[in-house]
Each structure stands twice: as structure tokens, then as C-alpha cells.
Amino acid sequence: MQKWFSAFDDAIIQRQWRANPSRGRGGVSFTKEADPNVATGAPPRRPRVPRRACPWREPIRGRREARPGGRGAGGTPGETVRHCSAPEDPIFRFSSLHSYLFPGTIKSRDMSRKRHHLVPETFGVKRRRKRGLVESDPPRGEPGSARAAVSELMQLFPRGLFEDALPPIVLRSQVYSLVPDRTVADRQLKELQEQGEIRIVQLGFDLDAHGIIFTEDYRTRVCDCVLKACDGRPYAGAVQKFLASVLPACGDLSFQQEQMTQTFGFRDSEITHLVNAGVLTVRDAGSWWLAVPGAGRFIKYFVKGRQAVLGMVRKSKYRELLLSELLGRRAPAVVRLGLTYHVHDLIGAQLVDCISTTSGTLLRLPET
Amino acid sequence: MLGFLSARQTGLEDPLRLRRAESTRRVLGLELNKDRDVERIHGGGINTLDIEPVEGRYMLSGGSDGVIVLYDLENSSRQSYYTCKAVCSIGRDHPDVHRYSVETVQWYPHDTGMFTSSSFDKTLKVWDTNTLQTADVFNFEETVYSHHMSPVSTKHCLVAVGTRGPKVQLCDLKSGSCSHILQGHRQEILAVSWSPRHDYILATASADSRVKLWDVRRASGCLITLDQHNGKKSQAVESANTAHNGKVNGLCFTSDGLHLLTVGTDNRMRLWNSSNGENTLVNYGKVCNNSKKGLKFTVSCGCSSEFVFVPYGSTIAVYTVYSGEQITMLKGHYKTVDCCVFQSNFQELYSGSRDCNILAWVPSLYEPVPDDDETATKSQLNPAFEDAWSSSDEEG
Numbered sequence: 001m002q003k004w005f006s007a008f009d010d011a012i013i014q015r016q017w018r019a020n021p022s023r024g025r026g027g028v029s030f031t032k033e034a035d036p037n038v039a040t041g042a043p044p045r046r047p048r049v050p051r052r053a054c055p056w057r058e059p060i061r062g063r064r065e066a067r068p069g070g071r072g073a074g075g076t077p078g079e080t081v082r083h084c085s086a087p088e089d090p091i092f093r094f095s096s097l098h099s100y101l102f103p104g105t106i107k108s109r110d111m112s113r114k115r116h117h118l119v120p121e122t123f124g125v126k127r128r129r130k131r132g133l134v135e136s137d138p139p140r141g142e143p144g145s146a147r148a149a150v151s152e153l154m155q156l157f158p159r160g161l162f163e164d165a166l167p168p169i170v171l172r173s174q175v176y177s178l179v180p181d182r183t184v185a186d187r188q189l190k191e192l193q194e195q196g197e198i199r200i201v202q203l204g205f206d207l208d209a210h211g212i213i214f215t216e217d218y219r220t221r222v223c224d225c226v227l228k229a230c231d232g233r234p235y236a237g238a239v240q241k242f243l244a245s246v247l248p249a250c251g252d253l254s255f256q257q258e259q260m261t262q263t264f265g266f267r268d269s270e271i272t273h274l275v276n277a278g279v280l281t282v283r284d285a286g287s288w289w290l291a292v293p294g295a296g297r298f299i300k301y302f303v304k305g306r307q308a309v310l311g312m313v314r315k316s317k318y319r320e321l322l323l324s325e326l327l328g329r330r331a332p333a334v335v336r337l338g339l340t341y342h343v344h345d346l347i348g349a350q351l352v353d354c355i356s357t358t359s360g361t362l363l364r365l366p367e368t
Numbered sequence: 369m370l371g372f373l374s375a376r377q378t379g380l381e382d383p384l385r386l387r388r389a390e391s392t393r394r395v396l397g398l399e400l401n402k403d404r405d406v407e408r409i410h411g412g413g414i415n416t417l418d419i420e421p422v423e424g425r426y427m428l429s430g431g432s433d434g435v436i437v438l439y440d441l442e443n444s445s446r447q448s449y450y451t452c453k454a455v456c457s458i459g460r461d462h463p464d465v466h467r468y469s470v471e472t473v474q475w476y477p478h479d480t481g482m483f484t485s486s487s488f489d490k491t492l493k494v495w496d497t498n499t500l501q502t503a504d505v506f507n508f509e510e511t512v513y514s515h516h517m518s519p520v521s522t523k524h525c526l527v528a529v530g531t532r533g534p535k536v537q538l539c540d541l542k543s544g545s546c547s548h549i550l551q552g553h554r555q556e557i558l559a560v561s562w563s564p565r566h567d568y569i570l571a572t573a574s575a576d577s578r579v580k581l582w583d584v585r586r587a588s589g590c591l592i593t594l595d596q597h598n599g600k601k602s603q604a605v606e607s608a609n610t611a612h613n614g615k616v617n618g619l620c621f622t623s624d625g626l627h628l629l630t631v632g633t634d635n636r637m638r639l640w641n642s643s644n645g646e647n648t649l650v651n652y653g654k655v656c657n658n659s660k661k662g663l664k665f666t667v668s669c670g671c672s673s674e675f676v677f678v679p680y681g682s683t684i685a686v687y688t689v690y691s692g693e694q695i696t697m698l699k700g701h702y703k704t705v706d707c708c709v710f711q712s713n714f715q716e717l718y719s720g721s722r723d724c725n726i727l728a729w730v731p732s733l734y735e736p737v738p739d740d741d742e743t744a745t746k747s748q749l750n751p752a753f754e755d756a757w758s759s760s761d762e763e764g
Contacts, residue, residue, distance in 0.1 A: 182651035183692040190649065208613060208634065253597065284608045350654035366656075367681070 146188035149178035150198065150212055156341045161301075165225050165294050167217035172200070172210040173348035174341070193251050200253055202289040204281065205303050209349075210253070213292065219243060226277050226293050238266070238273040257286035298337075305335040306351075309342040313352060313363055320364035322357075392671040394715040394731035398686070400700045405451040406718065406726040409437045412469070414720030416664060417709045418483075420475040421519060424713045426455070428483055429720060430470030435459050436485055438497070439726075441711065441718075452728065456500060464493065464502045471512060471661065477519045484527060486512040492529055492539065506539050506546065510556075514662050517541075518562035526584065528570050530557030536572050538584060550582050552590045558662045559618050563642065565625025571642075573616035578609065579630050581645060592645035594630070596638060612636060618663035622674060622689060629676055629689070631665065633657050637678060639689065650692040656680050664707035668715070677717055679705035684719055684729075700727050 150170055157168035172189070179185040189212065192198045199218050201211040226239050246255070246264050260266045266274075271288075274280045278293030292298075312329065313321050323343070331339045343363075346352050352363040372389060375381040412433035419427045419441070427439045437457040443450040458465050468488035476482035482503065486492040488511045494504040510532035517527045525541040536550040536557055555575040563569035569591075570582045580590040595609035612632025620629045621642065628640045637655040639648045655678055657663060665678040667689060674689040677698075684698040684705055701721040708719035717729040 176651075176653075181691075181693070182653055183649070186649050186651050208636070287608055 146175055146179050146185045147192060147197075149175045149185075150189075150192075150214075152178065153341075153344065154214070156338055156344070158337055158341075161336055162294070162297065165221065166292065166298055167213045167221040169201075169203075169211040169213055169292065169295070169298060171203075171345050171348070172212060174344040175212070175348065177344045177348035196248065196251060199247075199251070199290065201292055201295075202253055202281070202283075203295070203299055203302075205299055211292070211295075215247070218292070219247065222279065222293060226279065238270040239277050239279060241266070241270070242274055242279060253290055254283055255280065255288050255290070260288075301336040305337050305342050306345065308332050308334045309339065309346060310351060310365075313365055318364075320362055322359055323361040323363055324359075326363060388670065388672040391668075391712075391715055392673065395668055395671050395675055395686075396695065397732040398698065398715070398717055398729045399732045400698075400727060401730040401732070403449045404728045404730050406439060406728055407451055407454050408725060409454050409457055410435055410724045413703070413706060413722030413724060414726060415470060415706050416472050417707050417718055417720050417726065418474050419709050419711050419718070420480045421477055422479060424711050426475075426480055427452070427709070427718060428473045428475060428485075429726060430473040430485055430487075431724075432469040432722075433460065434466040434468060434470055434487065434489075436466075436470060436473055436495075441716075458495070458500060462500070466491065466493070468511075472514050472516070472664075474515065474517055477517060477521075484515065484517065486515040486529065488512070490531075492527065494541065504541070504544055506544075508537065509533065513557060514559050516560045516562055518567060519564055521562070521567040523567055528560040528562065528572070530560045530572060530574075532556040534574070534576075536560060536570075536582075548584075550584070550590070552580055552582075552593075553578060558615060561619040561621055561628075563625045564621050564623060565642075569642075571619050571621070571628055573611070573619045573630060575615040577612050577614060577616060577632070579611040579616050579619065579628075579640075581628075581642065594628075594640055594645050594647070596647050598647050598649075611638065611640075617657055617659055617661075618665050618678075620665055620667055620676070622667050623669040627689070629665070629667065631655060631657055631663055631678060633659070637676075637687075639692075650690065652687050652692045653694065655685065659704075659706070664709075666708050666710045666717075668710050669712040671715075677708050677710060677719075679708060679719070679721075681705070682721065684708055684717070698729055700729075701725065 153170040153174050154168045157170065159166075159168060175185050175189065176182050179188075189198070189200070193200055196215055199213050199215050201213060203209045203211045222239070222243060227236055246260075249264070250259070260271055261268075271280070275282065275288070278291060278295075280288040281291040283289045308331075309326075312326060312332075313319060326343065327339055329339075335342065347354055347363070350366075353366050355362045355364055369390075372381070372386040376383050376386050410429065410431040410433060412431045412435075414429050414431050416430040417427060418429075425440060425442045427441055429437050429439065431437075435457060438455045439452045440455050441452050466485065466487035466489050470485050470487045473483060473485040476484070481497055482494060483497060484492060484494050490508045490511055492506040492508070492512060492515055493502045494506075495501070496503050506527075506529070508529065508531050512529055512531050514530045515527050518524070526538045526547065527541060529537045529539060531537065534551070534553045534555055534557070536553070537546050538548050538550070539545070540547040550570075550572070553572065553574040553576055557572050557574050559573040561571050563571065568584050570584055571579060572582065573579045579594040581592045581594070582590045593609045594611040596611055596613075611630055612634050613636075614633035616630055616632045618629075618631040621627070622629070626642060627648070628642045629637060630640065631637045635654045635657055637652045639650045640646065641648055658681075663679060665676065668675040668677070673691070675695065676687050676689050678685050678687070680697065682699075682701045682704055686695040686698065687693060688695065698717075698719075701719065701723055702725075703721050703723040705719050705721040708717055710717050715731050718726055719729070720726045
């Protein structure tokens with residue numbers, strides 16, 4: 001058994017990565033992590049947590065409705081919120097999460113287990129284990145569901161930064177970092193989308209980056225902000241109509257001309273109003289993406305933050321960094337959304353390789 | 369293994385189950401073997417490999433130097449150490465050799481008497497294997513990126529050719545001329561592939577991010593343009609459908625022809641249902657693809673869950689086709705890997721790269737495992753079975 005956690009940071013990291021315990025952690029056993037107080041550095045720092053009292057950070061419960069509605073009024077301005085907050089503390093105290101994500105001893109997962117899983121009808125022969133480090137080998141973790149991952153990631157979103165004008169946005173790549181099997185994650189997200197619980201939105205900077213927003217959040221924020229901003233202006237009506245009729249009916253990312261005009265009865269001028277209000281973005285002649293009004297700031301911070309965090313890994317010696325060290329560093333001022341938020345995204349988008357070592361997870365830039 | 373054999377003997381299980389289980393096990397154990405080698409003839413990178421479908425014995429390779437080499441893969445020596453020798457080659461001194469790099473070679477699907485090769489010198493040449501002379505040459509206006517002849521068709525001898533122009537040309541071997549043209553793409557065609565299930569179905573991939581499925585008998589255009597978002601099908605939107613967010617570099621049908629795999633320069637690989645063009649949304653993660661021309665990848669055949677072998681930088685990534693799980697990365701080449709082919713009779717993989725080498729990946733055999741490892745690996749295999757396999761000759 002290793003004693004890794006000589007530092008508070010390591011304890012934080014285990015909390016954060018607990019969601020996917022064996023991702024990037026090959027042959028290392030996790031029994032240590034199941035014990036919350038074994039972190040030698042942890043107990044003295046614990047009392048700090050209650051003092052922060054972030055009212056919008058609540059223990060994750062299974063159902064969204066359990067969250068108190070008071071948060072909707074917009075954070076508490078009086079709280080000291082670090083801009084480059086690595087919001088480790090809220091996750092720290094979610095004891096409910098411990099047992100959910102760490103059911104007892106987790107045996108080391110390596111290629112042999114994957115083989116056995118894959119070919120059940122053969123006589124249990126496994127690929128012979130290579131000596132030495134099994135590199136870049138994402139072992140199968142226990143199946144955390146996409147929904148829990150999305151909820152957890154929503155906690156990382158810094159609401160106060162946007163003064164609650166934006167609904168919390170989570171990226172698809174972040175969900176991949178928590179749910180080990182991508183196809184399963186995709187399917188679960190698609191189900192959630194079909195049930196109408198989440199909306200998937202195209203973020204403009206990369207055709208592959210999809211933002212995930214809870215439908216409720218989207219509706220309330222868009223109602224609040226757009227209608228507040230354009231009271232009396234012509235597009236208030238169009239937006240209301242859009243939110244009322246199109247959103248519940250059509251769960252897609254994009255909308256086509258005939259759909260809008262025939263099925264939902266929008267005139268061209270109304271569609272222009274929607275684009276002006278920021279609810280739709282032009283994709284092609286006659287088709288539009290769903291968009292979040294005011295997401296431009298978020299995208300700007302996100303792209304800059306992503307480049308900055310990647311730069312931190314790139315500038316380190318040998319272009320690799322231990323995850324614990326990365327999260328323990330002071331984030332550059334450019335990183336407004338939080339180091340953890342960006343690290344989830346980098347891992348899920350495979351912009352860094354996650355390698356398990358005896359000192360923890362190592363993030364290394366891929367050679368190609 | 370003995371359990372499978374006895375079940376097959378007594379008729380409790382289908383004989384195919386044993387074969388598939390054993391093939392899968394062998395594919396999972398692919399690795400470089402010091403006993404197997406392929407003779408190095410090429411002086412430039414190897415762009416294309418093809419193993420003949422009849423016996424799986426002869427392999428053609430085409431290189432950037434314009435040279436085409438024919439290898440014999442069969443191990444007829446009694447020793448385990450074997451180098452696949454080149455039987456013959458069309459070298460730079462041959463009068464009909466291609467002037468520039470050979471992009472695609474393919475055996476004639478029905479026997480080894482003939483093969484076709486296409487190259488950047490804007491020609492498609494049809495060769496007679498025994499005399500190594502060109503039987504026919506097709507000339508085009510643009511460089512040829514890829515060609516393919518239908519592996520199952522007996523009713524036609526059309527070779528689909530993808531060039532730098534946006535039109536797909538179909539050349540008829542019987543008449544010796546281009547029979548017709550398929551229009552619909554907007555930029556160069558990087559890959560073409562006939563369906564192994566239907567005689568007349570062709571898939572083409574282009575740099576304009578689109579993959580189209582055609583029925584070549586139909587005059588009015590393509591059947592389906594694949595759409596990665598699985599949007600609603602409507603005529604007006606056909607133009608906006610893209611299969612990838614970048615150029616589409618490679619195409620491969622699964623061996624039963626029901627699914628189609630495509631790779632693109634957006635570093636994604638997608639699996640499509642070939643009958644209705646639906647994206648199955650299987651996520652393989654990032655499949656690095658920087659190739660400016662076509663990428664030739666391959667699918668295994670005869671295993672219980674099929675595997676796809678994709679060149680990934682200087683390694684080959686192995687994924688399960690239907691679940692998207694990455695099995696392993698086969699490391700061994702020094703430079704970018706351009707092509708790979710799978711020999712389904714012996715479950716071997718051959719790959720060619722820009723370092724002028726062809727590597728043979730062979731299923732690893734059992735070796736006696738020392739006792740201390742035995743307890744550590746929690747093997748469910750009865751130790752008695754371990755010795756039942758002798759590691760003398762991989763042809764067994």
C-alpha cells in the first residue's frame with residue numbers, strides 16, 4: 001500500500017478523481033482512498049471547509065429538484081470567491097459521493113481483465129501482461145453514469161463569474177473524463193437529450209466541442225436574461241414563442257428552415273430576431289444551431305484557459321506534469337473557470353495522455 | 369481449449385465457435401515476433417499493401433518510389449525463423465514502372481493472375497503477374513489517389529478510381545475504357561471502396577468532408593450522403609451533411625458489408641450502418657490522422673468481435689469495432705505508418721510505413737511461464753493446458 005498523500009493537494013486530487021478511480025491508475029490499488037481520513041495532510045485543513053460556505057455548492061443528490069431554489073437568485077456577492085478557484089473543497093465534503101464511487105476495494109484493472117471481459121467464451125486466456133509500466137492504458141473503471149458526471153461537473157462551473165447570466169455549461173469532453181467508456185457516455189447523453197433533461201449546444205470554437213446544459217437552467221436563464229435585456233424590443237415575443245414551442249418539441253442541436261417555418265410557424269423576420277437575441281446561430285443557408293445568449297464570454301475564457309493550462313503542461317520539463325502538482329499550482333490569471341474544470345476537459349478531449357504512475361496520475365502531452 | 373474441442377466433437381457447439389474464439393484470442397495476442405520478418409526491398413515509404421483473397425499467400429506492396437513488390441508470405445521452410453521473400457518486383461529499371469509514387473495496389477479479386485496499380489503519375493495500370501507486363505493502362509487528367517475493384521462482383525469488372533478531380537471514374541476492364549462518371553463530390557476523392565455485400569454499391573470519401581454511397585447502376589446521383597449528426601433527412605439539407613469535420617481519408621467496410629468505418633482528419637473514426645447511412649455513434653476517441661492523402665486501414669475477419677487496425681502516427685491502434693474500446697497500440701515502426709492489411713487465415717497483420725519497412729505482427733505463442741508469475745496472474749487456465757500447446761511452429 002502506498003502512502004501517496006503527504007500533501008493536502010493529493011488528498012484533494014483523490015477526491016476529485018474519485019469519480020473515475022481507475023482511470024489512468026493501472027495497477028495501483030485504491031483501498032487507501034476509501035478511507036477518508038487517511039490523508040495525513042487532510043485533517044488539519046479540514047476546518048477550513050465550512051468557513052467558505054459557498055451556498056451554491058450543495059451535496060450532490062440524485063435528483064436535481066433537491067437543490068434549494070435560493071441559488072437561482074444569483075450567488076452571494078459577499079462571498080470571497082477566488083477567481084482561479086480550484087473548487088476542491090465542495091467535492092471534499094460530499095460523503096455521499098464516497099460510497100457511491102468507491103464501493104470497497106477496487107482491484108487493479110489491467111489489460112488482462114479487459115481481455116477476459118471482451119472474450120467471455122474463450123477459456124479465460126488473457127493477453128500476457130507486459131513487464132513494466134502499462135502506459136496510456138485507460139483501465140475500465142466502474143460504470144459511473146453520464147448523468148452523475150454531468151451533475152458533478154456542473155458544480156465546477158463558476159456561476160459567480162458570469163453573475164448568473166449564463167446557465168452552467170459542461171462540455172462533452174469533461175463527461176468523457178469521468179465516464180470511462182465513451183460510447184456508453186454518448187448513448188447515455190443522447191438518452192438524456194431525448195428525455196429533454198439536457199440540451200446540447202454547439203460551442204463555436206470547435207465543431208466537436210458540445211456544451212451540455214440542463215434544460216431547466218437554459219430556460220430560466222434565457223428567459224431572465226434575454227427578456228430582461230430586450231424588454232419591449234421586437235424579439236421578446238419571438239424568443240418567448242421559441243422557448244415555449246420549439247424547445248420542448250425538438251431536442252436537436254440544429255434547426256432547419258422548413259422545420260422552423262412550417263412546423264413551428266416562424267416567419268423569417270422572427271428567425272432574424274432569434275439570431276439577434278443570441279438564441280440561434282447561423283450554421284448554413286437555412287439551418288441554425290441552438291446557442292446560448294451571452295456564451296461568448298464563456299467561450300473566450302474557456303479557450304484562453306484551455307490554452308493556458310495546456311501551456312502549463314507544455315512548459316514543464318519533459319512536457320509532463322503530475323496531476324496533483326498541476327492542480328496544486330496557482331492558476332494563471334487567464335484561467336477564470338478553474339483548473340479542475342479545464343483539466344477534466346483536457347483529459348476527456350485527449351489533448352493530454354493520462355498515465356498512471358506510482359506517484360499518481362501523470363499528464364503528458366502526446367507526441368503526435 | 370480442450371473444452372471447446374470436445375464440445376465440438378460431441379456436437380454440443382457449432383464448429384464455428386471454436387474457430388472464432390481461437391481467432392479472437394490470437395488477434396488479442398498480436399505482437400512483433402523476432403522469428404518473422406519481411407524482406408526489405410523498397411527504397412521509399414510503403415504506401416499500400418494488399419494480400420490476395422484467394423489463398424492469402426501473396427502480398428503486393430506499392431511504394432513512394434514507384435516500385436511494386438510481390439512477397440510470398442507462406443513459411444515453407446521447417447524452421448520457425450522465416451523471412452517473407454520477395455518473389456518478384458517491378459523496379460525502377462522496368463520499362464513500364466510508374467513514374468511517381470504508387471498509391472494503391474490491388475490483386476484481381478478472383479485469382480492472382482492479374483493486379484492493378486494506380487499512382488500519382490495519373491495512370492491506372494493493369495498488370496499480368498506471370499509476365500510482369502502491363503496488360504492495360506488507363507490515363508486520367510489528375511493524379512489518382514485511390515482505386516478499388518469489387519471483391520464480390522461477378523457481373524461487372526468495374527474499377528472505381530478516385531482522383532484529384534471531384535468526379536469518381538469507373539473504368540471497365542473488359543472494354544478497356546472509362547465507362548462512366550459519378551458526380552457529386554466537390555473536392556478530391558481520397559478513398560473509394562466497393563461493398564463486400566452488394567455488387568453495385570460503392571462508397572466514396574472526399575476531402576470535402578463527405579462520404580457518399582452510390583449505386584452505380586443509378587443515373588441520378590448518390591444514394592446517401594452520410595451525416596454525422598443523424599439529422600432528419602431532407603433534400604434541402606443534403607448539401608450540409610458532413611461525415612467528418614475535416615477531410616475524410618479512409619474507408620473500410622466490415623467483412624460482412626453491413627457497416628462502414630470512416631476516418632477523417634478531424635481525428636475521429638466513425639462507424640456507419642451501410643444500409644441506411646446512420647451514424648452508430650460508437651466513439652473511438654481520438655484517432656490521430658494527419659495524412660494528406662488516403663489512410664489505409666483494415667478490419668479483422670472471422671473473430672467473435674471484429675477489430676479494426678488503424679495507423680495512428682507511428683503506431684497501429686487496435687479497437688473493437690462495435691464498442692469502440694481501444695485494445696492496444698502496436699508499437700514498432702520508426703516513422704508514420706501508412707497502411708496495414710490483415711491476413712485472416714493466420715490472424716497476422718502486416719503494416720507498411722514511411723521508414724521503408726514492412727512489419728509482420730504475429731499472434732504470440734504460449735511459452736512456459738515461470739511459477740512465481742503464475743500465481744500473480746490469476747490465470748483461470750488450468751496449468752495442464754498450458755503445456756498442451758507446443759511453441760515450435762506457428763503454422764500449426
